[in-house]
Amino acid sequence: MSFIEIRNIKKTFNGIEVLKNLNINVEEGTILGILGKSGSGKSVLINMLRGMKDYRPDEGQIIYNIALCPQCLNVEPPSKQGEICKCGSRFEGHEVDFWNSDRQVFAAIRRRISIMLQRTFALYEDDTVIDNVLKSIQGHDEEESTYMAIDLLDLAQMTHRITHIARDLSGGEKQRVVLARQLAKEPMIFLADEPTGTLDPTTAEFIHQALIEGVKAQGLSMVITSHWPEVMRDLSDEVIWLENGEIIQKGNPEAVVESFMEHVPRPQVSEEFKTGGPIIEVQDVKKHYYSIERGVVKAVDGVSLSVNEGEIYGVVGLSGAGKTTLSRLLYGLTDPSSGHINVKLGDQWIDMTQKGPLGRGRVKPYLGILHQEYSLYPHRDVLGNLTESISLELPAEFARIKALYVLNAVGFDENYAEKILHKYHDELSGGERHRVAIAQVLIKEPKIIILDEPTGTMDPITRVQVTDSIKKAREELNQTFLIISHDMDFVMDVCDQASIMRGGKILRTGLPSEVIEDLTPKEKNKMLSNGKTA
Secondary structure (H helix, E strand, C coil), X not given: CEEEEEEEEEEEECCEEEEEEEEEEEECCCEEEEECCCCCCHHHHHHHHHCCCCCCCCEEEEEEEEEECCCCCCEECHHHCCCECCCCCECEEEEEEHHHCCHHHHHHHHHCEXXXXXXXXXXXXXXXXXXXXXXXXXXXXXXXXXXHHHHHHHHCCCHHHCCCEHHHCCHHHHHHHHHHHHHHCCCCEEEEECCCCCCCHHHHHHHHHHHHHHHHCCCCEEEEEECCHHHHHHHCCEEEEEECCEEEEEECHHHHHHHHHCCCCCCCCCCCCCCCCEEEEXXXXXEEEEECCCEEEEEEEEEEEEEECXXXXXXXXXXXXXXXXXXXXXHCCCCCCEEEEEEEEXXXXXXXXXXXXXXXXXXXXXXXXXXXXXXXXXXXXXXXXXCHHHCCCCCHHHHHHHHHHHHHHCCCCHHHHHHHCCCEHHHCCHHHHHHHHHHXXXXXXXXXXXXXXXXXCCCHHXXXXXHHHHHHHHHHHCCEEEEEECCHHHHHHHCCEEEEXXXXXXXXXXXXXXXXXXXXXHHHHHHCCCCCCC
């Protein structure tokens, strides 16, 4: 039975058509996968199905075929038509033109739709994990609600954090609690927009399995976007390949994924780059802190490494290994508990643990960092984000030329880069925002660049473009890169040398192809899941 009917949908933002006459049907109890590179229109469609503000179609209709209780306006899937509602009335079948429906019906349908958005952790930060889930449960007594919350946290593999405060969780843990919260709403439709795109492979696998058990195995209807072929293959009953707002192919997941992957290029093979002498020296650095819930946490525990000028150096490891804390120590955002961090500036070595203009303040203008939880300035367009907002004061025409150059370097073709210069962050897809954030770092031409999970939201095609742009920036500007990543294939494609971290320690340093041999079989399987097969 058709549950959702997308009829002749068109959507334009600032004169750019992002959805072009889409026609899609979703049957009750099935899972539709939407595959496509960044900017293809996936997120726009997901937000439109949820009824999010500013996503009303310009043309066409979103039709929900539902069972509606005329008495209490309770909404159920169409198969419930004729059954008795909890209020005693009988469900009636209705074909609802979602965006043009009565406001009460519109709101009733929205309440029965759960959504997971990329990079969005909608939690009560001061509440415990279980209280966050309990607040989403309606219509059950206290005992039932508690058992239900525990079961959902078990499904998300978060029972070990059940009494922890939400703000103390890692990003991946927060995403798993978000999943439990959304399932607690007992939705009739589950929408997921790149739910594993920004997560390390282990956490992504937790989310992946929870979606299989909590959504697919329960017969829920779902629409999911992803650039992970494994998600499309394992979860979807049908897959649509979306490109520039149009359907390129739809049908069997395996066939569509295979066609999509045929269009993923391999990174360019560049000549061997001759690096200089050491430019970063880290010696026995530790960062320990105390948590009421966890006691003494050894985030970084005696790390030593050396990075050469012009080198692309990778630090790899699964979530919780200490990679992000190490990047913050190197940039001077966090002070170490002990140890030494020195960066070479000209002929002098600067102590990064020394504060002030004579210490790390001298180096900061020559450093660039992309945080895992990056953000753009919401009240500036793309051009503003790449210039005035980061104190890059240039003549107007030169600023525009330089912005176009750096956008091209991170994978936007010249015509599209021109079109997005005056777009704001909420008019870009998640992957596009990510690339603009990388451009924001590159445009200042820093001597040393730290990138924390630079491929998190990227589709395979964009990942290759970013790989090539990093190599190009190194060759043209002699920049040094330190890349924090869980994507081993990306590290093998772009890095000259890599270190593997586990439990706050560096276990081995060497060529990426050598370092991979020290991964456990489980780590190796997960850290290679994003690359050639993804």
